[in-house]
Amino acid sequence: MSTAARRERERQRRRQEILEAARGLFCDKGYASTTVDDIAAAAELSKGTVYLYFRSKDELYASVVLEGFKKLEVRLRELADSDMPVQGKVDAILGAFVDHCVSNPDYFRLTQLFAGGSVRDNLPKEVRDDIEAHARDLLLLGAGVVERGIEEGVFRRDLDPFMASLIAWRTLTGLLDLVIFGGQLVRRKDTQRLMRQAMDLFMRGAMNRGVPRGEREALSRERGKSPKAGD
Amino acid sequence: MSTAARRERERQRRRQEILEAARGLFCDKGYASTTVDDIAAAAELSKGTVYLYFRSKDELYASVVLEGFKKLEVRLRELADSDMPVQGKVDAILGAFVDHCVSNPDYFRLTQLFAGGSVRDNLPKEVRDDIEAHARDLLLLGAGVVERGIEEGVFRRDLDPFMASLIAWRTLTGLLDLVIFGGQLVRRKDTQRLMRQAMDLFMRGAMNRGVPRGEREALSRERGKSPKAGD
DNA sequence: TCATAAGATGACTTTGAGTTATTTTCCGAA
DNA sequence: TTCGGAAAATAACTCAAAGTCATCTTATGA
Known part of the structure; x- marks a missing residue:
């Protein structure tokens, strides 16, 4: 049963997606002007989800x-x-x-x-x-x-x-x-x-x-x- | 009539007081953790006044x-x-x-x-x-x-x-x-x-x-x- | 097919920067 | 001495954005 392993992989991938979105926005608009909502939107997620992956x-x-x-x-x-x-x-x-x-x-x-x-x-x-x-x-x-x-x-x-x-x-x-x-x-x-x-x-x-x-x-x-x- | 001159002096002094208060707090608690309200309180003024002296x-x-x-x-x-x-x-x-x-x-x-x-x-x-x-x-x-x-x-x-x-x-x-x-x-x-x-x-x-x-x-x-x- | 847990959501709370309508203080002239 | 107005000060307000949480959705394994 490798479901758990796949789950973990998918989790990591999602994490990576958020990271990518964040990198783009941070580079683009700077740290201060980038909101977490922006990042969530860019990653096509809701803000709450972002906070599931990053504290x-x-x-x-x-x-x-x-x-x-x-x-x-x-x-x-x-x-x-x-x-x-x-x-x-x-x-x-x-x-x-x-x-x-x-x-x-x-x-x-x-x-x-x-x-x-x-x-x-x-x-x-x-x-x-x-x-x-x-x-x-x-x-x-x-x-x-x-x-x-x-x-x-x-x-x-x-x-x-x-x-x-x-x-x-x-x-x-x-x-x-x-x-x-x-x-x-x-x-x-x-x-x-x-x-x-x-x-x-x-x-x-x-x-x-x-x-x-x-x-x-x-x-x-x-x-x-x-x-x-x-x- | 040197009233205007004195006014200006007092204005500068007040400005300086705010600056002092700010310096103390910034050094103490860091930039991010110091609120403008803090500074105003430390200078014994209201927040609005601070904004009269600094943009x-x-x-x-x-x-x-x-x-x-x-x-x-x-x-x-x-x-x-x-x-x-x-x-x-x-x-x-x-x-x-x-x-x-x-x-x-x-x-x-x-x-x-x-x-x-x-x-x-x-x-x-x-x-x-x-x-x-x-x-x-x-x-x-x-x-x-x-x-x-x-x-x-x-x-x-x-x-x-x-x-x-x-x-x-x-x-x-x-x-x-x-x-x-x-x-x-x-x-x-x-x-x-x-x-x-x-x-x-x-x-x-x-x-x-x-x-x-x-x-x-x-x-x-x-x-x-x-x-x-x-x- | 259903119970459950992981994942996702968005409305909500909170905090703090900046604004503004109102009040207080000060000064010079009548 | 008092009055009008300007400068200074106030605090209640707006607004934006970080972080939370009750609720909903979806996938999984029995």
Whole structure:
């Protein structure tokens, strides 16, 4: 009797449908201007039903953010697991991250709103922990690469890999936020240059001065190669 | 007949009283959980009166943020105008910024909420521009110092001063946000080390390698000096 | 065919932002 | 001193939207 299993599958699918509808509306109209009734209508359900699947608007929203996190994680893990030389790998990962954010600006907006926000507080602990766990995963991924770089002598020994990862992450999100939210502080067309400069600053700050231990090929090979980051 | 002038003064004072009440409550209970009725009660006024002085809760909130911006600006400008050697000056400014945020965490919270948020959108253009102008001032202040550093040969020539300023700013706020909002990603006691590492990374990334042009005294003099940044 | 439980509904409650008709306070002139 | 009117303040109101719940519908297994 696999009825129960099918039931569960259908339940998950419905949940997913609501999530999709919510994502679309959130991206389209922003968090505040999207009502739960809107979402229900978009998913062709009544409001009450939405609340059968998500405990609150905030939880629904958090789930949307989480969804995107997971996609990004897949993309970055691929790069991290590839066998490029360390320095190129760092470039590639940072570049991919920037690219991801720039090509999904609405989505990025949502994530940032979550990160800096009132939403986080009124969230079931379980959901918040879930998100935090995924953030940690991404950071550990970065930390791993940095650690590898230290072992190979590319990066300074006194760098804390996890902290370095944190710093890079927050720097990029901070800047992207600025660009994408589009205050008049940065012109859109300077995006490329700004992000490049930030990544460059990070690399120079993190790298060993003398490039010791005969591993300089990685360094010179990648110098000047532009990381992809579609404008 | 100076009645009109006095009227205006009293009006401004009342405005200030409301602002004070709002700041207290916002810091205390956060933006979302503070109602306009709360604010009115705290200022010993009725809600309607609050709306005589501020067009919306958001505008009121933005004004609170702006207020703090101005205070910070005073503090940083003092440092920027002092005659330390450039490198020490940068350390001091960054340190003071960090200090300011760490010692007013609730306040910092508010600022971040504004920066990353839904609030900004529903804001009278005039208010938004005002805030942005002040942000720009702070950035130009930073850019000025960097520019000076470039002239003196301390910083790399290919650094864009304004961008460097942007990068430093966003890096620090991003990290502070993380620490102060207190996810489990960073332990509170690591704050010092994290911020130090971030500033260090920035300095190393921005500095000239060879320290040319006979201005090395500034460099060695300041090396290892811990910037103040009360925990 | 029927009993039951899971799923879905929409009318209802509640909360809080913003409005407005009304009242109070203040001031200058008659 | 009093009166008219303008500025300031009030609180009762509207309105929108989140969240709840009593009720209905549908599927399932006996």
